[in-house]
Amino acid sequence: MSNSTQIIQAGLKKRYAKEKRFRLYGLISIIISFAFLLTLLTSIFSKGLPAFQQSYVKLDVELDAEVLGISRDSSENEIYSANYSKVIDNGLRTMFPGVTGRKQKRDLKNIVSTSADYTLRDKIIKNPALIGTKQSYWFLAKDDIDVFMKGNIDRNLPESDRRIKDYQLVWIDQLLAENRLEKRFNTVLFTNGDSREPEQAGLKGAIVGSIFTMLVTLLLSFPIAVAAAAYLEEFAPQNNRWVDMIEININNLAAVPSIVFGLLGLAVYINFFGVPRSTPLIGGLVLTLMTLPTIIIASRAAIKSVPPSIKEAAVGLGASRVQTLFHHTLPLAMPGILTGTIIGMAQALGETAPLLMIGMIAFVAEVPGSILDPATVMPVQIYLWSDSPERAFTERTSAAIMVLLGFLVTMNLVAILLRKKFEQRW
């Protein structure tokens, strides 16, 4: 072997060792990242899954016309405002006679949620013929009962350290023995808007609010961004000072803290243009400003990557510049544009700070019916629930996070499908 070969051979062992170490570092990095991701997902899922179940209590109620104060022939209004609370109260007292003292009586009523009255009312309204009969219904249990059922209140602690007192434990044990207390799938989470009572709190308001806000954002930001990118790439004069300044500003806007857009929304949209506060409309307008730079930058890169030979062929056949853009450039740039849009929309879906100034960080109990109704969005709902003191909100916060993640995954899937549809090979 020549001298050079000997030198090379001597150094080979070290080189291979270096490479092995580098690959090991890479593998360790991936494992660490995965570990973090797994920890995050596990903690969220383990905390959130119990929220998809809710405790219900079965009560026998006597729908006495006298107690209710109405009869089968009463008007709709009268049926609406009858005394359902007393009926439920009576049902509970019948099951647990011998309850004395104001505190105990109040705690007895608090076995079921305050929504029990309305549940009963809705049943009677649907079928007034039930008046005068005895029925058994399942009612939503109060959040303390629910928390106990999910094992978060330790009955072995001294009574003064628990929210559930000993007499309440007696009632719960009796209900369990009579199979009157069970856990079911928590539909309330998806049918109700927000509420102060945890067992009645749902995500429907936030989900609908998010959908409306995202719709407004998408419908505004997508065309504006694509048009701006197309103009800057195809029609704007090159090497022009003003055009360069516009480009620099757009790139910088992508890095501006999002709360600034909220301030802008307050100053311009609300104060100057009088757009109603707390609505998906204003939320969408503010988030549009935030996502525009992201989509513009991605679209410009996609449009730039369309091969000029295709554009030349179109121009050579007599297509005008705008026709070339719409017939050839944009369809070929769609995969890249859609990727930018997904990233922008995913960012907008999770944003809370810009919505602070425009009034969407608020307790909104009703489900919005249009983009002009007061609404809140999913990340805001998560924040509000995480701030609430009741124990039952802990699991609901995690459940809301899971729903938000599900949203994101669905949005990504839709965009990937769209992208596959547009992808062509040339």
Place this chain on the structure above:
Amino acid sequence: MSEIITTIPGINTAPLESANVKPSVETRSEFDVEINGTVGKPLIKNPKMSSRNCDVFYGDKQAIFNVDLDIGNNEIIAMIGPSGCGKSTYLRVLNRMNDTIPICRVTGQHTLDGEDIYGKKQDPVLLRARVGMVFQKPNPFPKSIYDNVAYGARLHGLASNRSELDDLVEASLIKAGLFKEVKDELQKPGTGLSGGQQQRLCIARAIAVDPEVILMDEPTSALDPIATANIEELMDELKESYTIAIVTHSMQQAARVSQRTAYFHMGKLVEVNDTDKVFTNPEHQLTENYITGRFG
């Protein structure tokens, strides 16, 4: 060894003449020869397209110097010359493709059928429908073969219903010599064809718009010899109905297909003549140097 060689007839092994002898014309440097105007017949009667005093600038750099040239009706004119001599630039002047390059400036008078094509009233979109172009690298759209050929017709509204469009597509593909090979696969993507087929597809696409002039910028330089022969045969048929101007690097191709040949050198038009004359008895020294292979 030399004894064997001297006995073979025809080989001269006499010693070289002395270095004091003046070198013959053939070995003088190309830069010693001047270009004073275009020799030959650049101008003809009743041309289809004509240029006078054509100058083209890319920013401050001038690419074409004072070119006067006529292109006759139903003829094939070949433009030859070394790399970078401006023949493609001149070709693109004829259908205003240089408009797409912002720093490019074209001056001079250019006409199609006597009308100024750079006039304020002239619409470049309409011009490009009358003067079509085929490019060096085949560039079919990433659509089906049918949609490729139909694109120009749809763009300009040349067919009023689907069956008319079908007929137009079929006729164009037949004229381009491609129909037989693809008639059962019109919905397949145009990019799935071979190189030669793609170029014929591009020609069919250009023909479908019913142009009067077809400009071809080195159409066969990216193709194999058999595909090249197909396209050259096609050009011969096409000249019955269209005027064709072709830029080519291959002198053999120019000799095979064209009736007149124009030789460009460093942005200047050196010589224009009937093809036979250019290749057997060129008038200008530079032309002779080029065709005999002194430089490329």
